[in-house]
Amino acid sequence: MATSRLNSRLRRGGLSAFERLFSRDQYSHTALSISDRELIAEQQSSRLQNHPYDHMSNVQQQRILVDQLRREANIRRINVSIAVEDIKKYITDHEQDDYLLVGFSSQKANPFREKSSCSVL
Structure with missing residues (x-):
């Protein structure tokens, strides 16, 4: 069905693919001089x-x-060797702020702690 529709569409020169291939009108099947x-x-x-x-x-x-x-x-x-040295320096300068390395100062500072229940209710 799809191929039939595609072959019946008009192409360059006002002829369909069927008419170009078979040199016949696609509806009346009369011979075309192509x-x-x-x-x-x-x-x-x-x-x-x-x-x-x-x-x-x-x-x-x-x-x-x-x-x-x-x-x-x-x-x-920046050269890669210089960038690597900068990254190493940044890591060593900020390792005291990294909670994965040093942990939290108190349980209250830990945002991942178990939530306590509401005391008002």
């Missing part, structure tokens, strides 16, 4: 006409890509 060479020439000329627009689109996309790469190349980068 030359394969004419269809090929029509398709080739259409491609040649659209080529400059495709080329311009590609040029624009390439310019955008080059601009993005230039922006990324200008970003100041």
Whole structure:
């Protein structure tokens, strides 16, 4: 069913895929005078006409890509060895604040403690 619908849709030149393939009208089945060479020439000329627009689109996309790469190349980068040393220093400077390492000063400071029941009720 889906293939039948797809083949009956009008394509370039006002002909359906069925009509192009079998050179017959899809409804009356009368013979159509369709030359394969004419269809090929029509398709080739259409491609040649659209080529400059495709080329311009590609040029624009390439310019955008080059601009993005230039922006990324200008970003100041830090060597990995320096970044690792900075991370180590940060960890040692802040390890006393890490509750997973030192624990909580009191049970009240622990946000993960068991909740107490309400004394008002």
